[in-house]
Amino acid sequence: MGTFANSFYTKGAYIPEEKEQEFRERMEKLFQAGGMMGVERISMFGIKVATLRKAQMGKWGMDFYYNYFEEDSWEDAGFNLEGGYVWSNKIGWLEFNVAVVSAYVLEHLYREGTGGVFVNGDLVDEDVYTGWINYLFHENFRVKDRNPWKLFDAIHTETDPDDYQRDTDFYRSRSASGIEWLGGYSEIYAVRKGIDAMLQWHKGMQKDDDVSFQGDGSDSDFFIIVQVIVNAVRCYRADSDRPMDEQLQTLCNHLRAFYQEPKLKYPDFIKIYGINQAEKGLFCGLFWMNLPIIAIKTISEVYGKDFWKLWGELRDVVYGTHRTFPMQQTAPAAEPISTAKFFGRSADDLIYFWQEGGDIIFSDKLEKWFSSLKKRFDEIMDEDFMVENPAKWILELMNYAQEEYYHIFAFTEFFEESISHLSEKKYIVLWKLYEEILHDPEMEEAGKVIFVPDGPGHENEGLHYLSAQQPRRRLLREWSITDRRKRENIARVTLRRYMALAANVELRKKIFGF
Numbered sequence: 001m002g003t004f005a006n007s008f009y010t011k012g013a014y015i016p017e018e019k020e021q022e023f024r025e026r027m028e029k030l031f032q033a034g035g036m037m038g039v040e041r042i043s044m045f046g047i048k049v050a051t052l053r054k055a056q057m058g059k060w061g062m063d064f065y066y067n068y069f070e071e072d073s074w075e076d077a078g079f080n081l082e083g084g085y086v087w088s089n090k091i092g093w094l095e096f097n098v099a100v101v102s103a104y105v106l107e108h109l110y111r112e113g114t115g116g117v118f119v120n121g122d123l124v125d126e127d128v129y130t131g132w133i134n135y136l137f138h139e140n141f142r143v144k145d146r147n148p149w150k151l152f153d154a155i156h157t158e159t160d161p162d163d164y165q166r167d168t169d170f171y172r173s174r175s176a177s178g179i180e181w182l183g184g185y186s187e188i189y190a191v192r193k194g195i196d197a198m199l200q201w202h203k204g205m206q207k208d209d210d211v212s213f214q215g216d217g218s219d220s221d222f223f224i225i226v227q228v229i230v231n232a233v234r235c236y237r238a239d240s241d242r243p244m245d246e247q248l249q250t251l252c253n254h255l256r257a258f259y260q261e262p263k264l265k266y267p268d269f270i271k272i273y274g275i276n277q278a279e280k281g282l283f284c285g286l287f288w289m290n291l292p293i294i295a296i297k298t299i300s301e302v303y304g305k306d307f308w309k310l311w312g313e314l315r316d317v318v319y320g321t322h323r324t325f326p327m328q329q330t331a332p333a334a335e336p337i338s339t340a341k342f343f344g345r346s347a348d349d350l351i352y353f354w355q356e357g358g359d360i361i362f363s364d365k366l367e368k369w370f371s372s373l374k375k376r377f378d379e380i381m382d383e384d385f386m387v388e389n390p391a392k393w394i395l396e397l398m399n400y401a402q403e404e405y406y407h408i409f410a411f412t413e414f415f416e417e418s419i420s421h422l423s424e425k426k427y428i429v430l431w432k433l434y435e436e437i438l439h440d441p442e443m444e445e446a447g448k449v450i451f452v453p454d455g456p457g458h459e460n461e462g463l464h465y466l467s468a469q470q471p472r473r474r475l476l477r478e479w480s481i482t483d484r485r486k487r488e489n490i491a492r493v494t495l496r497r498y499m500a501l502a503a504n505v506e507l508r509k510k511i512f513g514f
Contacts, residue, residue: 002090003097005119007104010154013113015084023110026137027079027086028057030106033136033339033353034099035068036077040412044391049398053412057081068352069343070095071407071487072480079103092480095343105129109141116151123148130334132342140333147184149293152191153315156308179222179289179327186226187293191307195230195298202226221327225285226294232281233298239278248303251279255295255314258283262323289327292318349493352411352500354507370501370511373433377512380429387432390422394431401438401495403472405447407479408495411503426514430502437498447491452476 015023036055041048055064061081066073074096075089086104091097097119104117105126117124126143134141145151190198202223233251240247254273261269266287269275275283282295296314300307338359340347348366362370387393394415401408421427437443451473452462462474475482501507508514 003093003120005088005091005097005101005104005117005124007086007108007115007117008151008155008159009111009115010113011158013111013115015107015110016112019110020084023084023106024057024079024081027103027106028055028062030103030133030136031055031062031064031079031099034102035070035095035343036062036064036099037066037068038064039066039073039409042395042415044395045389047392047395047399049395049402050409051398051412051415052409067094067096067099069345069349072096098343102129102132106133109133109144114145114150114154116145123151127334128337128342131337132339134334135336135338135342142331142333146180146331148181149184149187152184152188153311179219180331182219182222183289183291186222187291187297190294190297195294195301198294199227199230222289225289225327226291228281229285229291229294230298232278232285233295233302235281236276236278237302244303248299248305251282251299252310252314254279254283255292256317258286259292259314259317259321259323262321286325288325290323290325348497351497351507352504354504356506356510366497373498373501374511376436377429377433380432381425385432387428390428390431391419394418397431397435397438404438404444405492405495406450406473406475408492408499410499414499414503426512430512434495434498434502437494443491443494446489449486449489450475450482 032054037052038055040051040053042051043049052066052068055062055078057079059081062078063076064078065076070092072092072094074092077086077088077091077096077100079086084107086100086107088100091100101117101119101124105124108115108117108126109130117126130141130143133139186198186202189201206220206223236251237244237247242250254275257273258269264272266283269283270280285291286295292314293311296310297307299305300310339345339353340350340360346363347360348363350360351362354360354362398410398415401410418427418431452458452475462476463478464474465471479487501511
Protein backbone atom coordinates (compact mmCIF):
# COMPACT_ATOMS: atom_id res chain seq x y z
CA MET A 1 0.00 0.00 0.00
CA GLY A 2 1.09 3.57 -0.56
CA THR A 3 1.90 5.94 -3.36
CA PHE A 4 4.76 5.06 -5.70
CA ALA A 5 6.18 6.75 -8.80
CA ASN A 6 8.26 5.28 -11.60
CA SER A 7 9.15 5.84 -15.24
CA PHE A 8 9.28 3.70 -18.36
CA TYR A 9 11.50 4.19 -21.41
CA THR A 10 12.10 2.28 -24.59
CA LYS A 11 15.24 0.14 -24.62
CA GLY A 12 18.35 2.15 -25.27
CA ALA A 13 16.84 5.48 -24.16
CA TYR A 14 19.66 7.79 -23.12
CA ILE A 15 20.58 11.34 -22.14
CA PRO A 16 22.85 12.91 -24.78
CA GLU A 17 26.39 13.29 -23.51
CA GLU A 18 26.46 17.00 -24.26
CA LYS A 19 23.44 17.51 -21.96
CA GLU A 20 24.49 15.32 -19.05
CA GLN A 21 26.15 18.07 -17.00
CA GLU A 22 23.25 20.47 -17.45
CA PHE A 23 20.81 17.70 -16.58
CA ARG A 24 22.63 16.86 -13.32
CA GLU A 25 22.85 20.50 -12.29
CA ARG A 26 19.19 21.08 -13.01
CA MET A 27 18.17 17.95 -11.16
CA GLU A 28 19.89 19.25 -8.02
CA LYS A 29 18.29 22.67 -8.41
CA LEU A 30 14.85 21.15 -8.97
CA PHE A 31 15.01 19.04 -5.81
CA GLN A 32 16.22 22.04 -3.82
CA ALA A 33 13.53 24.35 -5.22
CA GLY A 34 10.98 21.63 -4.44
CA GLY A 35 11.91 21.70 -0.76
CA MET A 36 13.68 18.35 -0.57
CA MET A 37 15.99 18.20 2.43
CA GLY A 38 18.05 15.93 4.58
CA VAL A 39 17.45 15.64 8.33
CA GLU A 40 20.63 15.65 10.39
CA ARG A 41 20.66 14.47 14.00
CA ILE A 42 22.75 16.31 16.59
CA SER A 43 23.42 15.19 20.14
CA MET A 44 25.39 17.48 22.47
CA PHE A 45 25.24 18.17 26.21
CA GLY A 46 22.71 15.35 26.48
CA ILE A 47 20.35 17.26 24.18
CA LYS A 48 19.10 15.71 20.96
CA VAL A 49 17.90 17.91 18.11
CA ALA A 50 17.50 17.73 14.34
CA THR A 51 18.44 20.24 11.67
CA LEU A 52 17.55 20.55 7.99
CA ARG A 53 20.09 20.72 5.17
CA LYS A 54 18.97 21.27 1.60
CA ALA A 55 19.45 18.27 -0.64
CA GLN A 56 22.78 18.33 -2.45
CA MET A 57 24.48 16.29 -5.12
CA GLY A 58 27.12 14.05 -3.61
CA LYS A 59 29.59 11.51 -4.92
CA TRP A 60 26.86 8.97 -5.62
CA GLY A 61 24.03 11.37 -6.30
CA MET A 62 21.24 12.56 -4.01
CA ASP A 63 19.37 10.87 -1.18
CA PHE A 64 16.73 12.50 1.04
CA TYR A 65 13.42 11.80 2.78
CA TYR A 66 12.05 15.14 4.07
CA ASN A 67 10.12 17.90 2.31
CA TYR A 68 10.20 21.44 3.65
CA PHE A 69 6.81 22.44 2.25
CA GLU A 70 5.07 19.30 3.46
CA GLU A 71 6.94 19.37 6.79
CA ASP A 72 7.07 15.62 6.77
CA SER A 73 9.18 12.60 5.90
CA TRP A 74 8.56 9.75 3.50
CA GLU A 75 10.76 6.91 2.35
CA ASP A 76 14.09 7.70 0.70
CA ALA A 77 14.13 9.14 -2.79
CA GLY A 78 16.82 10.75 -4.87
CA PHE A 79 19.01 10.63 -7.93
CA ASN A 80 21.56 8.03 -9.03
CA LEU A 81 24.50 9.97 -10.40
CA GLU A 82 26.23 7.10 -12.19
CA GLY A 83 23.09 5.85 -13.91
CA GLY A 84 21.60 9.31 -14.38
CA TYR A 85 18.12 8.42 -13.18
CA VAL A 86 15.59 9.38 -10.51
CA TRP A 87 14.57 6.78 -7.93
CA SER A 88 12.02 6.71 -5.14
CA ASN A 89 10.01 4.57 -2.73
CA LYS A 90 6.78 5.70 -1.06
CA ILE A 91 6.24 9.38 -1.83
CA GLY A 92 2.94 10.22 -0.14
CA TRP A 93 0.38 12.46 -1.84
CA LEU A 94 1.43 16.02 -1.04
CA GLU A 95 4.49 18.18 -1.74
CA PHE A 96 7.01 15.36 -1.41
CA ASN A 97 5.07 13.59 -4.16
CA VAL A 98 4.95 16.70 -6.34
CA ALA A 99 8.70 17.34 -6.11
CA VAL A 100 9.65 13.73 -6.87
CA VAL A 101 7.24 13.41 -9.81
CA SER A 102 8.64 16.68 -11.18
CA ALA A 103 12.10 15.13 -11.12
CA TYR A 104 10.87 12.13 -13.09
CA VAL A 105 9.35 14.54 -15.64
CA LEU A 106 12.64 16.46 -15.89
CA GLU A 107 14.41 13.17 -16.64
CA HIS A 108 11.75 12.39 -19.26
CA LEU A 109 12.38 15.74 -20.97
CA TYR A 110 16.10 15.02 -21.25
CA ARG A 111 16.06 11.33 -22.08
CA GLU A 112 15.99 10.40 -25.76
CA GLY A 113 13.44 7.69 -26.49
CA THR A 114 9.74 7.22 -25.92
CA GLY A 115 8.76 7.09 -22.27
CA GLY A 116 6.32 8.09 -19.59
CA VAL A 117 6.01 8.83 -15.88
CA PHE A 118 3.62 6.87 -13.70
CA VAL A 119 2.13 7.21 -10.22
CA ASN A 120 0.60 4.02 -8.86
CA GLY A 121 0.43 2.70 -12.39
CA ASP A 122 -1.43 5.71 -13.82
CA LEU A 123 0.14 7.76 -16.57
CA VAL A 124 1.01 11.25 -15.31
CA ASP A 125 -0.31 14.35 -17.04
CA GLU A 126 2.99 16.19 -17.39
CA ASP A 127 1.72 19.65 -18.39
CA VAL A 128 1.86 21.35 -15.00
CA TYR A 129 5.16 19.70 -14.05
CA THR A 130 6.72 20.83 -17.33
CA GLY A 131 5.34 24.31 -16.66
CA TRP A 132 7.16 24.47 -13.32
CA ILE A 133 10.34 23.19 -14.95
CA ASN A 134 10.05 25.94 -17.57
CA TYR A 135 9.69 28.48 -14.76
CA LEU A 136 12.72 27.18 -12.85
CA PHE A 137 15.09 27.11 -15.81
CA HIS A 138 13.60 29.83 -18.05
CA GLU A 139 12.96 27.18 -20.68
CA ASN A 140 10.32 26.52 -23.32
CA PHE A 141 9.95 22.77 -22.98
CA ARG A 142 6.93 21.17 -24.58
CA VAL A 143 5.26 18.19 -22.98
CA LYS A 144 7.12 15.19 -24.32
CA ASP A 145 5.48 12.12 -25.91
CA ARG A 146 2.07 13.76 -26.06
CA ASN A 147 0.77 10.99 -28.30
CA PRO A 148 -0.12 8.14 -25.93
CA TRP A 149 -0.09 5.57 -28.74
CA LYS A 150 3.71 5.51 -28.96
CA LEU A 151 3.98 4.79 -25.25
CA PHE A 152 1.28 2.13 -25.46
CA ASP A 153 3.07 0.51 -28.39
CA ALA A 154 6.46 0.61 -26.65
CA ILE A 155 5.08 -0.96 -23.48
CA HIS A 156 3.29 -3.65 -25.48
CA THR A 157 6.45 -4.42 -27.42
CA GLU A 158 9.05 -4.29 -24.65
CA THR A 159 7.29 -5.47 -21.48
CA ASP A 160 4.65 -7.82 -20.21
CA PRO A 161 1.53 -5.89 -21.29
CA ASP A 162 -0.30 -6.83 -18.09
CA ASP A 163 2.24 -4.81 -16.12
CA TYR A 164 0.81 -1.60 -17.53
CA GLN A 165 -2.13 -2.12 -19.87
CA ARG A 166 -4.95 -2.84 -17.44
CA ASP A 167 -7.47 -1.09 -19.68
CA THR A 168 -7.74 1.69 -22.20
CA ASP A 169 -8.54 4.36 -19.63
CA PHE A 170 -5.08 3.81 -18.20
CA TYR A 171 -3.83 6.16 -20.96
CA ARG A 172 -6.60 8.65 -20.55
CA SER A 173 -4.84 10.27 -17.61
CA ARG A 174 -2.73 12.08 -20.19
CA SER A 175 -5.22 14.94 -20.34
CA ALA A 176 -3.31 17.12 -22.80
CA SER A 177 -5.81 18.46 -25.31
CA GLY A 178 -5.50 18.53 -29.06
CA ILE A 179 -5.60 16.24 -32.04
CA GLU A 180 -2.32 14.51 -31.19
CA TRP A 181 -3.62 13.27 -27.84
CA LEU A 182 -7.14 12.55 -29.12
CA GLY A 183 -5.72 10.61 -32.06
CA GLY A 184 -3.36 8.55 -29.95
CA TYR A 185 -5.98 7.74 -27.36
CA SER A 186 -8.51 6.81 -30.07
CA GLU A 187 -5.97 4.46 -31.60
CA ILE A 188 -5.42 2.75 -28.24
CA TYR A 189 -9.17 2.53 -27.71
CA ALA A 190 -9.61 0.93 -31.13
CA VAL A 191 -6.84 -1.62 -30.59
CA ARG A 192 -8.03 -2.53 -27.10
CA LYS A 193 -11.79 -2.56 -27.62
CA GLY A 194 -12.38 -2.63 -31.37
CA ILE A 195 -13.22 -0.12 -34.10
CA ASP A 196 -16.97 -0.09 -33.44
CA ALA A 197 -16.44 0.54 -29.71
CA MET A 198 -14.10 3.40 -30.56
CA LEU A 199 -16.66 4.92 -32.96
CA GLN A 200 -19.33 4.63 -30.30
CA TRP A 201 -17.06 6.44 -27.84
CA HIS A 202 -16.58 9.19 -30.45
CA LYS A 203 -20.33 9.46 -30.89
CA GLY A 204 -20.71 10.05 -27.18
CA MET A 205 -18.12 12.84 -27.32
CA GLN A 206 -19.70 14.72 -30.23
CA LYS A 207 -21.92 17.59 -29.24
CA ASP A 208 -23.61 17.89 -32.63
CA ASP A 209 -24.34 15.00 -34.96
CA ASP A 210 -24.82 17.37 -37.89
CA VAL A 211 -21.20 18.47 -38.38
CA SER A 212 -19.28 19.35 -41.51
CA PHE A 213 -15.59 19.23 -42.29
CA GLN A 214 -13.90 22.58 -41.59
CA GLY A 215 -10.23 21.70 -42.09
CA ASP A 216 -9.21 23.64 -38.99
CA GLY A 217 -8.11 20.71 -36.85
CA SER A 218 -11.18 20.80 -34.62
CA ASP A 219 -12.46 17.76 -32.77
CA SER A 220 -15.40 17.55 -35.19
CA ASP A 221 -12.97 17.34 -38.11
CA PHE A 222 -11.14 14.56 -36.31
CA PHE A 223 -14.30 12.51 -35.85
CA ILE A 224 -15.19 12.93 -39.53
CA ILE A 225 -11.76 11.85 -40.74
CA VAL A 226 -11.75 8.76 -38.52
CA GLN A 227 -15.14 7.76 -39.95
CA VAL A 228 -13.89 8.36 -43.50
CA ILE A 229 -10.86 6.09 -42.95
CA VAL A 230 -12.93 3.29 -41.41
CA ASN A 231 -15.66 3.47 -44.09
CA ALA A 232 -13.07 3.52 -46.89
CA VAL A 233 -11.45 0.26 -45.74
CA ARG A 234 -14.82 -1.41 -45.31
CA CYS A 235 -16.02 -0.23 -48.72
CA TYR A 236 -12.81 -1.39 -50.36
CA ARG A 237 -13.43 -4.89 -49.06
CA ALA A 238 -17.13 -4.88 -50.01
CA ASP A 239 -16.58 -3.53 -53.55
CA SER A 240 -13.63 -5.75 -54.51
CA ASP A 241 -14.00 -9.15 -56.10
CA ARG A 242 -10.27 -9.90 -55.95
CA PRO A 243 -8.99 -12.59 -53.56
CA MET A 244 -8.82 -11.34 -49.99
CA ASP A 245 -5.07 -11.96 -49.72
CA GLU A 246 -4.47 -9.77 -52.79
CA GLN A 247 -6.70 -7.04 -51.38
CA LEU A 248 -4.84 -7.13 -48.09
CA GLN A 249 -1.44 -7.06 -49.80
CA THR A 250 -2.47 -4.11 -51.97
CA LEU A 251 -3.64 -2.10 -48.98
CA CYS A 252 -0.45 -2.80 -47.04
CA ASN A 253 1.77 -1.98 -50.05
CA HIS A 254 -0.04 1.30 -50.61
CA LEU A 255 0.20 2.21 -46.93
CA ARG A 256 3.92 1.50 -46.99
CA ALA A 257 4.39 3.65 -50.11
CA PHE A 258 2.35 6.49 -48.59
CA TYR A 259 4.78 6.76 -45.67
CA GLN A 260 7.94 5.91 -47.59
CA GLU A 261 7.45 8.76 -50.06
CA PRO A 262 6.57 11.74 -47.86
CA LYS A 263 7.20 14.33 -50.59
CA LEU A 264 4.67 12.76 -52.92
CA LYS A 265 1.54 14.91 -52.91
CA TYR A 266 -1.90 13.37 -52.66
CA PRO A 267 -2.93 13.77 -56.36
CA ASP A 268 0.40 12.36 -57.56
CA PHE A 269 0.21 9.48 -55.11
CA ILE A 270 -3.31 8.58 -56.33
CA LYS A 271 -2.20 8.68 -59.95
CA ILE A 272 1.12 6.83 -59.61
CA TYR A 273 -0.22 3.98 -57.50
CA GLY A 274 -3.56 3.62 -59.26
CA ILE A 275 -5.59 4.16 -56.10
CA ASN A 276 -9.22 3.15 -56.68
CA GLN A 277 -12.28 5.05 -55.53
CA ALA A 278 -12.67 3.30 -52.18
CA GLU A 279 -8.98 3.63 -51.35
CA LYS A 280 -9.13 7.35 -52.10
CA GLY A 281 -11.17 7.86 -48.94
CA LEU A 282 -8.54 6.02 -46.91
CA PHE A 283 -5.60 8.06 -48.17
CA CYS A 284 -7.53 11.31 -48.25
CA GLY A 285 -8.13 10.82 -44.53
CA LEU A 286 -4.52 9.86 -43.87
CA PHE A 287 -3.31 12.83 -45.89
CA TRP A 288 -5.15 15.18 -43.55
CA MET A 289 -4.37 13.40 -40.30
CA ASN A 290 -1.77 10.80 -39.33
CA LEU A 291 -3.92 7.93 -38.05
CA PRO A 292 -2.22 4.75 -39.33
CA ILE A 293 -3.37 2.64 -36.38
CA ILE A 294 -7.03 3.36 -37.13
CA ALA A 295 -6.44 2.20 -40.70
CA ILE A 296 -4.43 -0.92 -39.77
CA LYS A 297 -6.84 -1.92 -36.99
CA THR A 298 -9.76 -1.62 -39.40
CA ILE A 299 -7.90 -3.69 -41.99
CA SER A 300 -7.12 -6.36 -39.37
CA GLU A 301 -10.80 -6.61 -38.43
CA VAL A 302 -12.12 -6.61 -41.99
CA TYR A 303 -9.67 -9.26 -43.14
CA GLY A 304 -9.53 -11.29 -39.94
CA LYS A 305 -5.81 -10.74 -39.34
CA ASP A 306 -3.81 -10.18 -36.17
CA PHE A 307 -3.39 -6.45 -35.65
CA TRP A 308 0.00 -6.65 -33.97
CA LYS A 309 1.41 -8.74 -36.82
CA LEU A 310 0.22 -6.22 -39.44
CA TRP A 311 1.45 -3.29 -37.37
CA GLY A 312 4.82 -4.99 -36.86
CA GLU A 313 5.26 -5.12 -40.64
CA LEU A 314 4.54 -1.39 -41.01
CA ARG A 315 5.81 0.11 -37.75
CA ASP A 316 9.28 1.14 -38.92
CA VAL A 317 8.12 2.90 -42.06
CA VAL A 318 5.32 4.74 -40.22
CA TYR A 319 7.60 5.91 -37.40
CA GLY A 320 10.39 6.74 -39.86
CA THR A 321 8.36 8.95 -42.17
CA HIS A 322 9.00 12.64 -42.65
CA ARG A 323 5.58 13.24 -44.12
CA THR A 324 3.74 16.27 -42.78
CA PHE A 325 -0.01 16.46 -42.35
CA PRO A 326 -2.26 19.56 -42.52
CA MET A 327 -3.66 18.72 -39.07
CA GLN A 328 -0.36 17.71 -37.55
CA GLN A 329 -0.20 19.97 -34.51
CA THR A 330 2.91 21.16 -32.73
CA ALA A 331 2.23 21.45 -29.03
CA PRO A 332 3.04 24.87 -27.57
CA ALA A 333 5.55 25.19 -24.78
CA ALA A 334 4.08 24.46 -21.36
CA GLU A 335 3.01 27.66 -19.61
CA PRO A 336 5.49 28.54 -16.83
CA ILE A 337 4.12 28.02 -13.31
CA SER A 338 5.82 29.70 -10.36
CA THR A 339 7.03 27.71 -7.37
CA ALA A 340 4.49 29.46 -5.13
CA LYS A 341 1.58 28.53 -7.39
CA PHE A 342 2.88 25.04 -8.13
CA PHE A 343 3.11 24.13 -4.44
CA GLY A 344 0.10 26.18 -3.39
CA ARG A 345 2.14 28.57 -1.25
CA SER A 346 2.34 32.32 -0.81
CA ALA A 347 5.53 34.24 -1.55
CA ASP A 348 5.85 34.78 2.22
CA ASP A 349 6.36 31.03 2.63
CA LEU A 350 9.40 31.13 0.34
CA ILE A 351 11.74 33.13 2.58
CA TYR A 352 14.38 30.41 2.52
CA PHE A 353 14.38 30.46 -1.30
CA TRP A 354 14.48 34.25 -1.79
CA GLN A 355 17.29 35.72 -3.91
CA GLU A 356 18.12 39.31 -4.79
CA GLY A 357 16.76 40.09 -8.23
CA GLY A 358 14.43 37.10 -8.19
CA ASP A 359 10.67 37.18 -8.60
CA ILE A 360 9.69 36.37 -5.01
CA ILE A 361 7.93 39.51 -3.76
CA PHE A 362 6.92 39.52 -0.12
CA SER A 363 3.69 41.02 1.19
CA ASP A 364 3.60 44.37 2.94
CA LYS A 365 2.69 42.54 6.13
CA LEU A 366 5.84 40.43 5.97
CA GLU A 367 8.00 43.45 5.17
CA LYS A 368 6.60 45.17 8.27
CA TRP A 369 7.45 42.08 10.31
CA PHE A 370 11.02 42.22 9.00
CA SER A 371 11.18 45.88 10.09
CA SER A 372 9.90 45.04 13.56
CA LEU A 373 12.48 42.24 13.86
CA LYS A 374 15.27 44.63 12.89
CA LYS A 375 14.08 47.19 15.41
CA ARG A 376 14.00 44.60 18.21
CA PHE A 377 17.35 43.21 17.08
CA ASP A 378 18.93 46.66 17.46
CA GLU A 379 17.38 47.09 20.89
CA ILE A 380 18.79 43.78 22.13
CA MET A 381 22.18 44.62 20.64
CA ASP A 382 22.23 47.70 22.89
CA GLU A 383 21.43 45.64 25.99
CA ASP A 384 24.07 44.34 28.35
CA PHE A 385 23.59 40.61 28.89
CA MET A 386 25.58 37.40 29.09
CA VAL A 387 24.71 33.84 28.08
CA GLU A 388 26.49 31.05 29.90
CA ASN A 389 27.45 28.18 27.66
CA PRO A 390 25.84 29.64 24.52
CA ALA A 391 26.20 26.39 22.53
CA LYS A 392 24.11 24.48 25.08
CA TRP A 393 21.63 27.37 25.27
CA ILE A 394 21.14 27.32 21.49
CA LEU A 395 20.55 23.57 21.56
CA GLU A 396 18.00 24.01 24.34
CA LEU A 397 16.14 26.58 22.25
CA MET A 398 16.12 24.22 19.27
CA ASN A 399 14.89 21.36 21.43
CA TYR A 400 12.17 23.51 22.97
CA ALA A 401 10.94 24.54 19.50
CA GLN A 402 10.74 20.94 18.36
CA GLU A 403 9.01 19.72 21.51
CA GLU A 404 6.63 22.61 22.13
CA TYR A 405 5.66 23.46 18.54
CA TYR A 406 6.58 20.26 16.66
CA HIS A 407 8.76 19.95 13.55
CA ILE A 408 10.29 23.38 14.00
CA PHE A 409 13.85 22.92 12.80
CA ALA A 410 16.86 25.16 12.45
CA PHE A 411 18.81 24.84 9.24
CA THR A 412 22.14 23.05 9.48
CA GLU A 413 24.04 25.88 7.81
CA PHE A 414 22.78 28.49 10.27
CA PHE A 415 23.36 26.24 13.27
CA GLU A 416 26.93 25.53 12.20
CA GLU A 417 27.50 29.21 11.42
CA SER A 418 26.23 30.16 14.88
CA ILE A 419 28.44 27.60 16.65
CA SER A 420 31.44 28.97 14.73
CA HIS A 421 30.66 32.55 15.84
CA LEU A 422 29.63 32.16 19.48
CA SER A 423 31.90 35.02 20.46
CA GLU A 424 30.08 37.45 18.20
CA LYS A 425 27.17 39.19 19.88
CA LYS A 426 25.11 39.60 16.71
CA TYR A 427 24.67 35.83 16.39
CA ILE A 428 23.65 35.50 20.02
CA VAL A 429 21.15 38.32 19.52
CA LEU A 430 19.55 36.46 16.61
CA TRP A 431 18.97 33.52 18.94
CA LYS A 432 17.79 35.87 21.71
CA LEU A 433 15.17 37.21 19.33
CA TYR A 434 14.18 33.62 18.50
CA GLU A 435 13.87 32.89 22.23
CA GLU A 436 11.44 35.79 22.65
CA ILE A 437 9.22 34.46 19.86
CA LEU A 438 9.31 30.95 21.32
CA HIS A 439 8.12 32.17 24.72
CA ASP A 440 5.67 34.79 23.52
CA PRO A 441 2.37 33.94 25.33
CA GLU A 442 0.33 34.46 22.14
CA MET A 443 2.60 32.11 20.23
CA GLU A 444 2.50 29.47 22.93
CA GLU A 445 -1.29 29.65 23.03
CA ALA A 446 -1.62 29.40 19.23
CA GLY A 447 0.77 26.46 19.11
CA LYS A 448 -1.40 24.35 21.42
CA VAL A 449 -3.95 23.58 18.72
CA ILE A 450 -2.12 20.45 17.49
CA PHE A 451 -1.48 18.96 20.96
CA VAL A 452 -3.50 17.11 23.57
CA PRO A 453 -4.63 19.68 26.18
CA ASP A 454 -2.80 19.71 29.51
CA GLY A 455 -4.46 18.53 32.68
CA PRO A 456 -6.64 15.63 33.85
CA GLY A 457 -9.34 14.15 31.66
CA HIS A 458 -7.26 14.02 28.50
CA GLU A 459 -5.22 10.90 29.24
CA ASN A 460 -6.87 8.84 26.51
CA GLU A 461 -6.80 11.51 23.83
CA GLY A 462 -4.28 11.84 21.04
CA LEU A 463 -1.33 9.64 20.20
CA HIS A 464 0.46 7.28 22.52
CA TYR A 465 4.10 6.50 21.89
CA LEU A 466 5.75 3.13 22.23
CA SER A 467 9.15 4.50 23.20
CA ALA A 468 10.08 4.67 26.85
CA GLN A 469 10.86 8.36 26.60
CA GLN A 470 7.60 10.19 26.00
CA PRO A 471 7.57 13.64 24.38
CA ARG A 472 6.60 16.56 26.57
CA ARG A 473 3.50 17.12 24.43
CA ARG A 474 1.40 14.53 22.59
CA LEU A 475 -0.07 15.21 19.16
CA LEU A 476 -3.82 14.97 18.82
CA ARG A 477 -3.50 13.12 15.50
CA GLU A 478 -0.85 11.63 13.27
CA TRP A 479 1.10 14.50 11.75
CA SER A 480 0.45 13.47 8.14
CA ILE A 481 -3.32 13.67 8.63
CA THR A 482 -3.45 16.68 10.94
CA ASP A 483 -5.56 19.48 9.47
CA ARG A 484 -3.32 21.81 7.48
CA ARG A 485 -4.98 24.84 9.03
CA LYS A 486 -3.96 23.60 12.48
CA ARG A 487 -0.48 22.61 11.36
CA GLU A 488 0.02 26.05 9.88
CA ASN A 489 -1.05 27.98 12.94
CA ILE A 490 0.44 31.44 13.38
CA ALA A 491 3.04 30.26 15.89
CA ARG A 492 4.52 27.51 13.72
CA VAL A 493 4.42 29.68 10.60
CA THR A 494 6.21 32.52 12.41
CA LEU A 495 8.92 30.28 13.84
CA ARG A 496 9.53 28.55 10.50
CA ARG A 497 9.78 31.89 8.75
CA TYR A 498 12.22 33.22 11.31
CA MET A 499 14.49 30.20 10.92
CA ALA A 500 14.28 30.57 7.13
CA LEU A 501 15.26 34.23 7.41
CA ALA A 502 18.20 33.42 9.66
CA ALA A 503 19.43 30.73 7.26
CA ASN A 504 19.06 32.80 4.09
CA VAL A 505 22.33 34.71 4.31
CA GLU A 506 21.49 37.01 1.41
CA LEU A 507 18.16 38.08 2.90
CA ARG A 508 19.56 38.17 6.42
CA LYS A 509 22.21 40.64 5.30
CA LYS A 510 19.47 42.81 3.82
CA ILE A 511 17.45 42.78 7.05
CA PHE A 512 20.05 42.52 9.83
CA GLY A 513 23.21 43.59 8.04
CA PHE A 514 25.20 40.34 8.26
